[in-house]
Amino acid sequence: MTDASGRSGERDAGRQPIWARPERGTRGPAPAHSRDAIVVAAIALADTEGLAAVSMRAVASALGTGAGSLYRYLSSRDDLLDLMTDRVVGEMRPYPRAEGDWLDAMLLVARRQLALHRAHPWLLDVIHRTSGIGPESLAWFDTCIGILEPVPCAVTAKFEAIAMMTGVVSLFARSEATSGSFSFAGLDLAAYPHLVAAFSRPAAPAPRTDLFERTLRSLLTGLLAAPPEAG
Amino acid sequence: MTDASGRSGERDAGRQPIWARPERGTRGPAPAHSRDAIVVAAIALADTEGLAAVSMRAVASALGTGAGSLYRYLSSRDDLLDLMTDRVVGEMRPYPRAEGDWLDAMLLVARRQLALHRAHPWLLDVIHRTSGIGPESLAWFDTCIGILEPVPCAVTAKFEAIAMMTGVVSLFARSEATSGSFSFAGLDLAAYPHLVAAFSRPAAPAPRTDLFERTLRSLLTGLLAAPPEAG
DNA sequence: CTAAATTGCAAACGTCGTTCGCAGTTGTGA
DNA sequence: TCACAACTGCGAACGACGTTTGCAATTTAG
Numbered sequence: 001m002t003d004a005s006g007r008s009g010e011r012d013a014g015r016q017p018i019w020a021r022p023e024r025g026t027r028g029p030a031p032a033h034s035r036d037a038i039v040v041a042a043i044a045l046a047d048t049e050g051l052a053a054v055s056m057r058a059v060a061s062a063l064g065t066g067a068g069s070l071y072r073y074l075s076s077r078d079d080l081l082d083l084m085t086d087r088v089v090g091e092m093r094p095y096p097r098a099e100g101d102w103l104d105a106m107l108l109v110a111r112r113q114l115a116l117h118r119a120h121p122w123l124l125d126v127i128h129r130t131s132g133i134g135p136e137s138l139a140w141f142d143t144c145i146g147i148l149e150p151v152p153c154a155v156t157a158k159f160e161a162i163a164m165m166t167g168v169v170s171l172f173a174r175s176e177a178t179s180g181s182f183s184f185a186g187l188d189l190a191a192y193p194h195l196v197a198a199f200s201r202p203a204a205p206a207p208r209t210d211l212f213e214r215t216l217r218s219l220l221t222g223l224l225a226a227p228p229e230a231g
Numbered sequence: 232m233t234d235a236s237g238r239s240g241e242r243d244a245g246r247q248p249i250w251a252r253p254e255r256g257t258r259g260p261a262p263a264h265s266r267d268a269i270v271v272a273a274i275a276l277a278d279t280e281g282l283a284a285v286s287m288r289a290v291a292s293a294l295g296t297g298a299g300s301l302y303r304y305l306s307s308r309d310d311l312l313d314l315m316t317d318r319v320v321g322e323m324r325p326y327p328r329a330e331g332d333w334l335d336a337m338l339l340v341a342r343r344q345l346a347l348h349r350a351h352p353w354l355l356d357v358i359h360r361t362s363g364i365g366p367e368s369l370a371w372f373d374t375c376i377g378i379l380e381p382v383p384c385a386v387t388a389k390f391e392a393i394a395m396m397t398g399v400v401s402l403f404a405r406s407e408a409t410s411g412s413f414s415f416a417g418l419d420l421a422a423y424p425h426l427v428a429a430f431s432r433p434a435a436p437a438p439r440t441d442l443f444e445r446t447l448r449s450l451l452t453g454l455l456a457a458p459p460e461a462g
Numbered sequence: 463c464t465a466a467a468t469t470g471c472a473a474a475c476g477t478c479g480t481t482c483g484c485a486g487t488t489g490t491g492a
Numbered sequence: 493t494c495a496c497a498a499c500t501g502c503g504a505a506c507g508a509c510g511t512t513t514g515c516a517a518t519t520t521a522g
Contacts, residue, residue, distance in 0.1 A: 020417030028468025029518045056510060066471055068511075077510065124359070130409050135418055138426070146425035155429045160442065164402060171398035175391075178361050186251030187366055194377035195369070198386045211391065211454070218453035222445060259499025260487045287479060297502055299480075308479065469518070478509070487500065492493100 017132040018079045033063055035073050039083045043120070046084065051122035054080070081126050086134025088120050095143040103220060105147045110169050110216050117173035124174055127166075151224050161223040168219060172212055248363040249310045264294055266304050270314045274351070277315065282353035285311075312357050317365025319351050326374040334451060336378045341400050341447050348404035355405055382455050392454040399450060403443055 023035050041062045046054050056067040056077060074080050092112045096105050117123050133141075141162065148158045189196060254266050272293045277285050287298040287308060305311050323343045327336050348354050364372075372393065379389045420427060 017414075017417035025468060025520095027466070027518090027520050029470085031469070055508080057508080067509090068472075068513090069470055071511070072469065128355070128359070128405065130412050132416055133413055133418075135422075138415065138418060138423055142423035142425045145429050149425065149428075155432065158429070160406075163406060164399075164446065167402035167405075168395075168399065171395060171402075174359065174398075175394060181361050182364055183248075184369065185363055186248035187364075187369060191366075192369055192373035194373045194380065197380075198376050198389070201386065214453060215395065215450065218449050219446065222449035223442070256489095256499060258487090258489050258497075260501085262500070286477080288477085298478090299482090299503075300501055302480070303500070463522100465520105465522090467518100467520080469516100471515090473513085475512075476510095479507095481506075482504085484502090485500100487498100489498080490496090492495090 018074065018082060019132065019134060021075075023073070031072065033065070033069075033073065035083065036087075038063065038070060038073055039080065039087050042080055043084050043088065046122040047120060051125045054084075054122075056080075078129070078131060081129065082131050082134060085123070085126050086136045088116060088123065089134070089140055090136040091119070092116055092140060095140060096147070098143075098146040098149060102147050102150055103217065106144070106165065106220055107213060107216060109144060109147070110165055110212075113166065113169040114173055114212065117170065118176070121173075121177055124170060124177065127170060148224070153224050157224065161220060164223060165216060165220060168216060172215075249305065249313060250363065250365060252306075254304070262303065264296070264300075264304065266314065269294065269301060269304055270311065270318050273311055274315050274319065277353040278351060282356045285315075285353075287311075309360070309362060312360065313362050313365060316354070316357050317367045319347060319354065320365070320371055321367040322350070323347055323371065326371060327378065329374070329378040329380060333378050333381055334448065337375070337396065337451055338444060338447060340375060340378070341396055341443075344397065344400040345404060345443065348401065349407070352404075352408055355401060355408065358401060379455070384455050388455065392451060395454060396447060396451060399447060403446075 024031055038059060042054050042059045045058060045062060056070055059080070060067045060070050070080075074083070096108045096112075098105060144162045145155075145158060148161070151158065153161075255262055269290060273285050273290045276289060276293060287301055290311070291298045291301050301311075305314070327339045327343075329336060375393045376386075376389060379392070382389065384392075
């Protein structure tokens with residue numbers, strides 16, 4: 001009797017991922033809202049007030065209902081975050097076609113990722129969660145695999161390279177978002193000799209030319225186009 | 232009357248960073264605990280049960296007291312996380328001396344960072360917060376600046392390179408920690424042509440030789456030793 | 463037409479970080 | 493010496509959070 005699958009009137013639909021669950025059944029009244037409306041409201045809230053403002057109560061209130069009502073459409077707040085993520089990933093469409101140099105194409109993808117982070121800063125707080133990948137993210141991933149098709153590498157290496165590229169983009173996004181926000185307040189700088197020496201040196205004008213592009217270019221070529229270690 | 236600074240008996244000591252606040256005053260009874268004991272208990276809890284288990288109540292209970300009592304030593308949970316972070320950073324001591332090739336030294340630093348992440352997986356959930364940097368982290372940073380002293384670059388470039396290296400190490404740590412935990416459950420893989428093509432190809436044995444080292448080496452040389460873009 | 467499935471909603475539960483009030487303890491200055 | 497200020501521990505409480513539950517109302521399937 002420990003198995004409750006298939007029981008009628010069950011309420012624990014949250015066992016299978018949200019992507020496989022139908023939005024509604026065929027019986028009862030027409031729902032007053034929709035998954036998409038909830039996700040849109042949540043994204044708007046996150047864009048304007050940050051991810052911390054995306055509470056079930058706040059999202060529900062934006063839709064003119066109560067917090068508990070949202071659980072007719074989602075099974076958890078994590079589900080909502082997954083849906084939000086997958087939806088904004090779709091904003092990068094249309095994805096670049098796999099033509100021309102694969103490195104150039106990948107850099108275009110990376111620039112679009114960075115732009116997405118600029119549009120939705122809360123993505124940084126959301127992508128590091130371990131959760132089921134959505135259909136839109138998978139389509140994006142599929143595009144990347146397509147771009148890398150001419151590269152003579154193992155599939156695993158391509159997976160790693162895409163993951164590393166995504167990660168580095170998020171690092172740049174974080175560096176932009178938190179630029180100059182950390183402080184040495186409360187610390188005696190004099191205890192750090194190399195730091196004071198570095199600061200006391202005349203500051204060079206800091207060329208800073210295409211750090212993003214240069215970094216990713218060297219990273220991707222290093223990961224994908226490097227000789228396979230003759231051995 | 233809106234200014235309450237300097238008032239006697241004030242309880243809001245949390246305005247200045249934790250590093251500048253004395254552990255206790257000179258008047259009352261000797262405290263039953265100490266900042267360090269609290270931090271040690273919290274780290275032990277995080278190591279064994281994850282960061283989510285580090286609640287004020289749980290930490291207090293590990294010390295045999297109540298949650299509210301901790302606020303005699305810290306002014307917030309964020310303070311506690313800052314202290315935890317700075318304390319485990321100190322576990323990387325002794326920091327490498329700045330001798331020999333700077334790239335080798337930096338790679339040694341990176342390997343130690345990765346080992347630290349393996350010892351304290353909760354670091355991944357903590358480092359991306361925007362908070363005041365602690366004395367131990369600053370000492371580590373000072374070491375890195377010292378290692379990079381012979382590199383003829385602007386200080387800002389070195390700062391960026393260190394930040395990027397730290398970030399990439401965290402990416403590797405996350406990739407290790409969440410290896411194979413994501414799933415395509417609930418999705419129809421057939422809709423992603425390049426993916427099925429890549430999966431249907433015979434799998435190469437995946438050399439995977441020193442991905443960590445190769446990545447960081449190409450990254451650091453690209454960021455620090457690259458020609459300054461003749462223009 | 464009956465019964466099952468589904469809806470909206472308000473109230474409640476347990477946990478969380480944090481604040482508050484109070485009684486007890488210690489150092490300092492009159 | 494002694495009163496007061498500064499400090500201590502602690503339990504109770506506050507507000508917010510994610511989530512569960514019970515119930516009346518609604519719609520469709522058989």
